[in-house]
Amino acid sequence: MAKARYKSDASEAIHSAASGLYRAKVIDKKTMREYDDLCIEEAPEFSAKQIASIRKTVNVSQGVFAVYLNTTVSTVRQWEQGNKKPSGIAARMLQLVQKNGLTIFG
Known part of the structure; x- marks a missing residue:
């Protein structure tokens, strides 16, 4: 899988922590998707x-x-x-x- 592009270093750290919680089954898939939306940069748009x-x-x-x-x-x-x-x-x-x-x- 390609490396995600994070909005900032802080976003990367937060996402990494959330990923650990997800793997430990402390947070569910829906919550993990919310962290993805908050932390990972969207794909660019081209004209x-x-x-x-x-x-x-x-x-x-x-x-x-x-x-x-x-x-x-x-x-x-x-x-x-x-x-x-x-x-x-x-x-x-x-x-x-x-x-x-x-x-x-x-």
Whole structure:
């Protein structure tokens, strides 16, 4: 599982403590989800223009970009046209490509 991105160092410490309580069965799953919501940073949102810019920056076609992101050409096209938004994991992948390029896959 990928490492969570916390809102702050304090949030990470609080979440870690809550995770220990959850594993010890002191708090239930619903409460743990509340700690997740409070402590873990949400996936970023990208506009259609930003997605197209990220793809063009790494100099690949929609088809190649789709392969790297484990999605379809149709989905990439819909993102770039603004008809669809990337989900959590796809948004995180876009965030990584934006920051590191395609080298993260190699």
